[in-house]
Amino acid sequence: MKIRPYGDTLNDGLVQVSFTLPIALSAKATQAAKELAKNMGLINPSVVHSEEIGKNFSFYIIYGALNAFVDLEKIKVKELEKSSKSKKEIEEIIKNNFKKDIVVIGASTGTDAHTVGIDAIMNMKGFDGHYGLERYQGIKAINLGSQVSNEDFIKIARKEKADVLLVSQTVTQKDVHLKNLVDLVELLESEELRDKVILIAGGARINHELAKELGYDAGFGPGNFAEDVASFIIDELLNRKED
Amino acid sequence: MNKLNLNNEMITSCRNYAKSIAKDVQAYINKHSTVSVERTVLRLLGIDGVDKFDVPIVNRLVEDVKENGDISLGISIYIASALKATNKSLNDYLEAYFDSRDSLTSYNLISKSEVKKILKPYYEKNLKKITKNREIRSKLINKFGERKTELYVIVATGNIDEDVLQAQAAARAGADIVAVIRSTGQSLLDYVPYGKTTEGFGGTYATQENFKIMRQALDEVGGELNRYIKLVNYASGLCMPEIAAMGALERLDVLLNDSMYGIIFRDINMKRTFIDQYFSRMLNSYSGIIINTGEDNYLTTSDAVLEAHTVTASQFINEAFAFEAHLPEKLMGLGHAFEINPNIENSFLMEIAQAQLSRELFPNAPLKYMPPTKHINGNIFRAYQQNALFNIVTNLTEQKIHLLGMMTEAIHTPFISDRYLAIKNAEMVQQSMKSLADEIVFKEEGFIQKRANKVLKNAHSLLKEIKTEGMFKTLEKGVFAETKRAENAGKGLDGVFEKSTNYINVVSAELEAYFNEN
Numbered sequence: 001m002k003i004r005p006y007g008d009t010l011n012d013g014l015v016q017v018s019f020t021l022p023i024a025l026s027a028k029a030t031q032a033a034k035e036l037a038k039n040m041g042l043i044n045p046s047v048v049h050s051e052e053i054g055k056n057f058s059f060y061i062i063y064g065a066l067n068a069f070v071d072l073e074k075i076k077v078k079e080l081e082k083s084s085k086s087k088k089e090i091e092e093i094i095k096n097n098f099k100k101d102i103v104v105i106g107a108s109t110g111t112d113a114h115t116v117g118i119d120a121i122m123n124m125k126g127f128d129g130h131y132g133l134e135r136y137q138g139i140k141a142i143n144l145g146s147q148v149s150n151e152d153f154i155k156i157a158r159k160e161k162a163d164v165l166l167v168s169q170t171v172t173q174k175d176v177h178l179k180n181l182v183d184l185v186e187l188l189e190s191e192e193l194r195d196k197v198i199l200i201a202g203g204a205r206i207n208h209e210l211a212k213e214l215g216y217d218a219g220f221g222p223g224n225f226a227e228d229v230a231s232f233i234i235d236e237l238l239n240r241k242e243d
Numbered sequence: 244m245n246k247l248n249l250n251n252e253m254i255t256s257c258r259n260y261a262k263s264i265a266k267d268v269q270a271y272i273n274k275h276s277t278v279s280v281e282r283t284v285l286r287l288l289g290i291d292g293v294d295k296f297d298v299p300i301v302n303r304l305v306e307d308v309k310e311n312g313d314i315s316l317g318i319s320i321y322i323a324s325a326l327k328a329t330n331k332s333l334n335d336y337l338e339a340y341f342d343s344r345d346s347l348t349s350y351n352l353i354s355k356s357e358v359k360k361i362l363k364p365y366y367e368k369n370l371k372k373i374t375k376n377r378e379i380r381s382k383l384i385n386k387f388g389e390r391k392t393e394l395y396v397i398v399a400t401g402n403i404d405e406d407v408l409q410a411q412a413a414a415r416a417g418a419d420i421v422a423v424i425r426s427t428g429q430s431l432l433d434y435v436p437y438g439k440t441t442e443g444f445g446g447t448y449a450t451q452e453n454f455k456i457m458r459q460a461l462d463e464v465g466g467e468l469n470r471y472i473k474l475v476n477y478a479s480g481l482c483m484p485e486i487a488a489m490g491a492l493e494r495l496d497v498l499l500n501d502s503m504y505g506i507i508f509r510d511i512n513m514k515r516t517f518i519d520q521y522f523s524r525m526l527n528s529y530s531g532i533i534i535n536t537g538e539d540n541y542l543t544t545s546d547a548v549l550e551a552h553t554v555t556a557s558q559f560i561n562e563a564f565a566f567e568a569h570l571p572e573k574l575m576g577l578g579h580a581f582e583i584n585p586n587i588e589n590s591f592l593m594e595i596a597q598a599q600l601s602r603e604l605f606p607n608a609p610l611k612y613m614p615p616t617k618h619i620n621g622n623i624f625r626a627y628q629q630n631a632l633f634n635i636v637t638n639l640t641e642q643k644i645h646l647l648g649m650m651t652e653a654i655h656t657p658f659i660s661d662r663y664l665a666i667k668n669a670e671m672v673q674q675s676m677k678s679l680a681d682e683i684v685f686k687e688e689g690f691i692q693k694r695a696n697k698v699l700k701n702a703h704s705l706l707k708e709i710k711t712e713g714m715f716k717t718l719e720k721g722v723f724a725e726t727k728r729a730e731n732a733g734k735g736l737d738g739v740f741e742k743s744t745n746y747i748n749v750v751s752a753e754l755e756a757y758f759n760e761n
Contacts, residue, residue, distance in 0.1 A: 020660045053663040054412035119428070124544055124726045125508050129617065129653060134726065135544070143510060145431060145734055 002069045013066040015042070018059070025050060025058035033060040043067055085231045087131060093234050094138030097241075102233065104133055106166035107144035107153050110180035117203050118143060118168035121226050130225035139230065150184045154191060162197055164233050167216075169203040177203070178214070185215040198236050200229065244603055246685050247596070247695040253703050254604060257559050260706035265563035268714045271514070272521045276748065278433070278738035279515075280522045281305045281318040283484040287750050288322065288333060288365040291451065293437045294341065301485075302434045304340075304347055312348030315743040323358040323749075324350045333365055355747050362749045369492065370529075370753065376494040377531040383471040390419055392637060393473070394669050395611075395646045399424035399656045401443035403453045407460040412659055414464045414472045417666045420497065420644065422475035423457055425449045430480025430509050431734055435489065445656075449476050449486060454493035473497055478523055479505045479537065481735045483516065487523035491530030497576065497644070500527060503557060504537030506718060507726045512733035513718055524568030525754050534570065535644070536561045539580030539613035544724040547582040547617075548590075551597055552701035553723055554579050558601065559706060560714075562608070569758040572607035576644055580613035581633040589690060591632060596694035598640035599685075604699075612637050614648025626650040630665065634672040641680050645669060 007014025017037060023029050030050050037045035042064030049061040085093070094102060106118045120127035122143040124134045133141035142160060144153065157165055167184060169177035181201055188194040194215075201211040202220040211219020218232050282301040292300050308314050308321050322333075328350035329336055340347065353361075396418045398409045403423075410421040426443035429436070439456060440448040447453060454476065461472040473496035478486040483500065490498050500523055502516035527534050538554040538561070545553065558577045565575050579601045583590040601610055614633050619626045630648035637645045647665040649657045657665075685691045709717045721727035 018660070020658065053660060054415040057412055057659055059660045059663065123508065123510065124724060125540070131544070145510070146428075 001072045003072060004069045005066055007065075011069075013043075013068075014063060015066055016061065016063050017042070018061045020053065020057055020059050022057060024056050025052040029058050030060070033058075033062065037062045037064050041067055084228050085234075087136060087227055087230075090227065090230045090234055091137045093238075094136075097234075097238060098138065101138055101140040102164065102237065103140045103142070103160050103162045104164040104166060104233070105142045105144065105153070105157050105160060105162045106133075106168065107148035108146040108168045109148050109150055109153055109184065110169075110177070118145075118166065121166065121168075121202065121220075121224075121229055126226055130227060132226045133230060136226070136230060150180070150187050153184070154187055154193065157193065157197065158191075163237065164198045164200065166229070167199070167201050169201065169206065177205070181211075181214050181216070198233060200232070202229070244606055246683075247599055247603055247692050248687065249600075249603060249696060249699060253699060257556075257604075257699070257703050257706050258563070260703075260710045261556075261559035261563040262566075263710050264560055264706070264714055265567050268517055268564070269521070269567045272518050274741060275514070275518050275739055276317065276742050276746065277515055277518050277735075277740070278302075278305050278309065278314075279482050279519050279735075280484050280748070280751075281308075281314070282482075283488045283522060283526070284318055284366075284748055284750050285322065286485055286488045287369045288362060289369055290333070290337065291437075297437065299434050299437060300337065307347045311346045313743065315740050315746060316352070317742070317746045317748050319362060319747045319749045320352055320355075320358050320745075321347050321350075323361040324353045326361055327353050327357065355745070358747055359749055359752070366750055366753060370750075373491040373530045376491065377529075380471070380494060380496065380531060383465070387465070387469055387471045389471070392642055392645050392673060393419035394666055395420035395422065395475070395644055396662050396666065397422045397424050397646075397657070399446045401426065401445070401447050402441040403439060403447055403456050404441060406447055407457060409659055409662070410457060410472075411460055411464040413662050413666070414461065414468060414470070416663045417670055418472070418647075418662070419470070420473040420475060421457075421461060422477075422497075423447050423449070423453070425477050430477070430505065431511070433481045433735060433738065435482050435485050449489075451489040451493060454489060454495060458493050458495070475499070475535070478527075479516075480509065481505075481511060481515070481519075481738070483519040484523040484526060487526040487530075487532070490532055491526055495532060497533045497535055498523075498527060499537065500524060500534040501536040501561065501578075503561070503723065504540060506728050506733065507724050508537070508540055510728065510733045512736040512739070513715060513728060513730060515733075515735035515739050518739065520564065521568050522751060524565060524570050525751065525758075528568060528570040528574060529754055529757065531574070533574045533576045533609055533644075534565065535576040535611045536578045538578040539582070539611075540578075541724040542580050542582040543617050544726070547580075547584070548587065548593065550725075551593075551698045552705055554597075555600065555604070555698055555702035556705045556709070557723060558605065559702070560709070562605065569754075572605070573609065575605065575608040576611040577601065577605055577608050578611045578613060581615050581636060582613075582617050584618050585615070585629055585632070586618075591636070592690050593694050594632075594636050595639060596691045597698060598636050598642065599691070600695040600698055602640050602642065609643035611644040611646065612642040613646050614652075616648070616652055619648075619652040621654055623650040623654075626652060627664070627668065630668055631672065634669045635676065637669075638672050638676050639680055639683060 004011050004013040005015050045062050045064035047062050051059045053059045106122045122141050123132040126132035133139050199216045200218045201216045206219045207221045208219045285301040396413045398406045400406050424446035426448045427445040436448045436450050439452045465472040475497040477499040479499050479501050502520035505511035505516045506513045538557045581594050615629045627650040649661045651661045715730045718728045
């Protein structure tokens with residue numbers, strides 16, 4: 001089945017677009033907006049509203065018809081692999097399956113001074129409306145902040161009897177983040193802790209594949225929230241419990 | 244103003260509890276100082292700049308004393324003793340300091356009165372500059388006038404040059420107040436970055452140079468429009484007093500200044516930030532900068548219907564802390580927000596009740612009212628409607644600092660057109676409903692009166708409880724935003740120290756003297 005946007009008649013293809021141009025409002029500017037709409041593929045675009053919105057900026061609202069269509073039969077969507085649960089579901093599973101709080105320790109390790117990643121996952125406020133792990137019942141979340149050495153990180157993990165270690169590497173120069181991530185794995189192994197914890201990496205340049213390669217259990221890149229990380233944690237802990 | 248039929252005895256009792264809570268913490272504050280307070284003293288002596296590793300010079304000096312001397316005496320005595328022993332001006336001494344390897348602590352310490360005498364010309368020069376800024380601000384506001392409710396927008400491109408462009412466009416569109424959002428995580432840096440910056444994450448670094456650039460840009464566009472455009476930045480964090488000093492020197496008009504926000508949402512150690520807050524608020528008071536507090540944030544985490552009283556209780560406490568720091572009511576921009584789920588029946592009435600309650604409890608404060616963020620879902624058309632409702636409440640309850648909601652909240656940092664449309668939304672409400680507040684009274688014992696009185700009553704019980712437990716214990720219990728923070732945990736605790744009986748801080752001594760006179 002081929003479809004187009006629906007305005008008020010099937011297949012009329014009508015859409016609305018609004019944008020700002022970095023020039024003052026004039027007849028020429030309005031024509032420029034219209035030409036742009038044509039270049040977008042809109043048929044018979046009509047500028048229904050234009051307005052000066054400050055020195056050398058003008059704003060346009062345009063309606064027009066799209067010539068393009070999509071064939072629904074040809075669209076294949078990959079099913080999402082991650083089985084993200086909601087915060088409530090996660091808390092419920094923890095309540096029913098674990099006697100003690102799950103201890104999660106997070107840090108931006110090495111020279112990394114940026115905490116935006118780890119804060120987004122761990123801090124109460126979370127990110128983009130997704131609460132952080134501190135807010136989860138059944139999870140004891142300890143955020144060590146930035147520039148934590150691998151040695152200190154492990155020392156605290158031991159003291160707090162951590163179940164999960166979250167390592168955030170946000171900003172990287174000359175791939176120092178890779179070396180630092182590998183160093184942590186080696187240190188954990190030499191201290192015979194590696195198998196006792198779930199080790200997770202996160203950051204703007206981290207993905208799951210890379211993290212696995214470096215010896216981590218999982219990696220989370222941009223677009224993941226606390227519930228994605230928490231879902232992985234409980235799935236993994238339940239798996240390990242069964243083994 | 245009494246539309247809510249509030250119980251005056253209960254209000255007085257709330258204030259008394261809050262006062263007692265603040266006094267309790269103040270007793271602790273008075274005995275302590277922090278590395279950031281000491282760095283602020285250095286900044287107000289005129290020390291600025293960074294070393295070859297980009298470490299601010301003020302950090303280098305304080306670290307030097309922390310490692311090699313007795314920081315409990317304060318930095319003032321060390322810097323004065325060094326100047327006396329070397330017989331150099333401050334600039335010459337600093338040049339020599341970085342050339343040689345001599346510690347700031349290598350000189351015989353001089354007496355308190357000598358410290359003051361040696362440093363006076365330096366801090367006086369900067370305090371005079373701040374006084375001058377205060378005068379320029381009043382002059383311009385008197386000349387151009389001020390809207391009853393001021394429209395506040397945010398720019399956050401990461402690049403100060405781009406910020407300037409957007410801030411000026413916003414001012415031309417009708418914004419009265421422009422805030423430059425800081426780069427993510429700056430509140431947790433234990434130093435203030437230096438110089439002009441054109442890269443940031445989710446915002447632009449707060450640096451003194453960036454302050455200066457934006458101030459100049461807003462003065463320029465303000466001159467063109469015959470209006471005074473206010474500039475906002477953020478002090479809350481590990482460098483509260485330093486940013487307060489820099490803001491004072493560059494004539495900022497509003498600073499976010501709330502240690503409770505730092506404790507709860509940034510996990511900053513409570514002792515550290517209460518001490519920092521005190522000194523920074525004294526500077527805000529001296530420089531005529533309005534503080535903004537962060538109570539609105541509680542409701543992004545907690546339920547806005549059930550936990551509304553925590554906002555009210557915190558406003559009382561923040562007011563009491565502000566009084567301790569000699570801040571007059573006209574500079575207390577206490578925060579609150581429009582965050583109730585709009586799908587709840589009569590949520591609009593509850594919003595009116597809460598906003599009117601804040602207005603009546605703090606009639607002289609330039610309240611900061613925050614737009615909906617939590618229940619904005621990406622549907623920009625719905626968001627525009629929510630913002631219109633919010634704008635109506637702002638107008639109806641006569642708020643002062645009106646943060647405008649963006650229809651693209653939670654999608655991206657605002658487009659230039661988002662900001663423009665938000666300003667026009669607010670202006671239409673302001674214009675079309677200009678005298679609505681004068682006309683409206685609330686029904687005796689009606690929904691709004693009942694709701695406001697209930698929130699006040701719950702705030703009263705909470706304040707009573709906090710008074711009994713003490714502030715530190717209350718934060719440990721997680722009363723605010725349901726977040727627990729331990730007294731001896733969190734960031735920045737290692738920068739707190741007990742003052743020796745011989746401690747001296749030449750700037751706070753001068754400020755105290757000023758407040759006692761005025």
